[in-house]
Amino acid sequence: MVEEGALLWEPSPEVVRDAKVTRYAAWLGRSEGEYEDLWRWSVDSPEEFWTSVWDYFGVVGERGDGPVISGTMPHAKWFAGTTLNYAENALRGDPGRLAVISRDEAGERRTLTYGELAAEVARVRAGLARLGVGRGDRVAAYLPNTVEALVAFLATAALGAIWSSCSPDFGASSVVDRFTQITPKVLIAVDGYRYNGRDFDRSAVVTDIAAKLPSLAATVVVGTPSWDELRAASAEVTPEFERVPFDHPLWVVYSSGTTGLPKPIVHGHGGIVLEHLKALTFHQDLGEGDVFFWYTTTGWMMWNFLVGGLLVGSTVVLYDGSATHPGPDVLWRLAAEEGVTYFGTGAPYIIASMRAELSPSGLERLRGVGSTGSPLPPEGFAWLYGVLPGVLLGSFSGGTDVCTGFVGAVPVLPVRAGVIPCRCLGALVESYDPEGHSVVGEVGELVVTRPMPSMPVMFWNDPDGTRYQESYFAEYPGVWRHGDWIKILSDGGCVIYGRSDSTLNRGGVRMGTSEFYRIVERFSEIEDSLVIDTGQLGQEGRLLLYVAMAEGGSLTDELVAKLKEALRGELSPRHVPNEIRQVPGIPRTLSGKKLEVPVRKILLGTPVDKAANTGAMANPEVLEHFVP
Structure with missing residues (x-):
């Protein structure tokens, strides 16, 4: 039995010195402060903090002259008068640097530089425009975690259109439940996929889905002439980007949909750009030269988070297949072969690796491991440090609702078994007792008491915001109730205890x-x-x-x-x-x-x-x- 709170890792002076959050603090003129001081400033002065994120990263766009934030939750508005485009910011990396590595179960490996990715995005953008897709239209995708999904998403965003995806292991009824809510103009799909050593034919499912989406102007199937026609623009075509307001819809993601019609959660271009720049740089410590992997499908918000690695200039690794085929170490071997510097997965995979008594090797470049999806118990922390003692383990907790983590790790803080080291910058997370009072050292409801820019701009088909209000603000007016149990420790560390509704x-x-x-x-x-x-x-x-x-x-x-x-x-x-x-x-x-x-x-x-x-x-x- 591993004791909760046992010290497992401490950053060396060199790690603290070189951490990207340290460089940011120095840029702010706050180099002498502790992380908790930086966090407190970020939540007490949100206008200054989020303005500094824009300026520090040199976000591409036109800053408006309106207030950084106006109003309160659930009606807070950010960066009035500002325009930008997610895809323009994601594709500004050095054209010769590697942008994406794509691998699958069958052993196929594909790569694209930033320049090649931008050119491919330009072709598909032109093809979507020929199909009549424009600003505000929806493009639905039934795709695995492959290059085509990434390209189609960025092409959609470049047009100012709105992306929404499901992975091909979703059943037809689940896909229809999601996509009928957003009336897409184009469906991009695959007619089959491979998983766990087996091939699955999805052609009939795609036909069924398309038949139930009367709004479609076209269905494009990857690997067929329809996909070739979509990307048939001249090789010399250059990327173009429709700059849109800060809160213009970027994508629609969905709640799990296991107990009713999935909630269609809409995030905006600006909120996601700022949040992912912050989270990936300051908490995951990622930047140019890093190779970023997270095991996910296109139906989980971690795919959206993974492709955000392009915003910070990293190489993102896409993997399409099972995490345990042909063996339980397949993801660790993938990381070794590709020189992954940050390896992300769900907590169950870490526990499965522990149970299988794996000893991952060849991971000399690995600096960080991310865990999410469910609480990682202290034993999972201890196993990881037993086999990979030098890495920063970041157990993160957040959700599809904000497409990021509320609480997580940072390279300047130690890691203790079962304890999430900190509340993330810009996230004023508190623990509420049954009377709605903030408590420390006690288990309570995880709440967020000040707005974050990646909170949903709306739910689709919720014109007066009733469903949005009921989902997060019914319990505590003006305060976001997330639905998790949390204990916040006196040093700022956090422990998540699962869903409060169970x-x-x-x-x-x-x-x-x-x-x-x-x-x-x-x-x-x-x-x-x-x-x-x-x-x-x-x-x-x-x-x-x-x-x-x-x-x-x-x-x-x-x-x-x-x-x-x-x-x-x-x-x-x-x-x-x-x-x-x-x-x-x-x-x-x-x-x-x-x-x-x-x-x-x-x-x-x-x-x-x-x-x-x-x-x-x-x-x-x-x-x-x-x-x-």
Whole structure:
């Protein structure tokens, strides 16, 4: 058992000196301050801070003479009168420097320099314009994480049109649920993809999707003549960029959609440019010369974050395929082969690597590892520092809602097991108790009490903002409630305990599910787990633990006794499950999140088809094992 808070890594004086956040602080004239002082200034003086981000990076665009920020949440407006274009800022790198490396399961490797990428974007931009796509139109994509997805996105943004993507492992109904909301003009798709050593034909799915999108003027399928025609412009065509207002829609991303129609979340060009410049440079410590990888699909916001690496001049690595085929170390080997300097993944992959007792090698250039998607337990921190002792581990927590992290790491602060080192610059994160008071050292609701520029500019088809207001501001007027449990420590460190809407409330003791999973999944016999409290308002229900066994494992009476003993001793007698059940798998979204809330609804009598959108799940077949 690894003690939460155990010191695992400290930055050397050389690391602190060379950190990009240190250089920024010196540029500000604040070189003597500690990180906490810099963070406090960034949230107390947001106008000065975000203006400095624009100026420090030399953002390409026309600064307006309006206020940096006006109004309050949920109606805050940023940089009035300013115009810019995301793609113009992303493609300003040295034309001869490597911009993108694309790899897939089949072994294909493709590369593009910044100059080659810009030329390809110009061709596809011209092709979209010929199809009638212009400023404000929507381009929908059903694409894997490949060069074509990146090019099509940047071409869409260059026009001032609006991008929205789903990965081809999404079922037709899930895609239609998303894309019908935004009435796209063009659909760009693939008719098949490869995953886990198998080929999947999606031609019928694409036909079905297109038939249900009457707004389409064209469907373009990559790898067919329609794609060749789209990019058939002269080789001499040069990029052009439509500069748009700061809050002009850049893309539409979606909530998971596992419990209802997915929320179509709209982010603006300016907010994303500033936020990703800040996050990738000051927190991930990325810049020119770095090779940036994050394991993701186009259906997860981490793809949007990954391609943001172009904004800081890095080389981004796109990987299309399984994280465990042909073996559990495939991503680590990819990182070694490509000289990755920052390796990002979901927390479950780090835990899987730990369980497989991997020893990644050949990673001499690796300086940072990012983890997100779910809380990383202290054991995951400790394993990583056991095999890669010199790297900066950044466990980040944020969300699709803001397309970034609220809390994370920074190179000038130490790393402690299970603890996220800091609140990110510009993010005034607090922990609220049930009465709405800010608390330190106690678990509470994660809230953001001042606006950030990458907060949604709106939800699509929500003209009066009602759905947006209800999603984040219903609990605390004027304060963003994110839906996670957080404890903020006296030194500014943070611990995330999982979703607050899936709380375990036993005898009045509230607890996040991450603490539960940390204990249960420490047992080598258990591959995965899910805990559900069926209690309702004023009534204590049953506490049910579901376990998926590791290969060759079985839920014996002896193991049940050991689990109960561990939970009783390390949590409390109140948190011993009423029942422990074995299931063939734990239901997860396509981005790897456990479906606690939908399973709870099923246990309380909601039909499966109403409790969860199976098309947005990685393994919908397991849900039947949770029907009472």
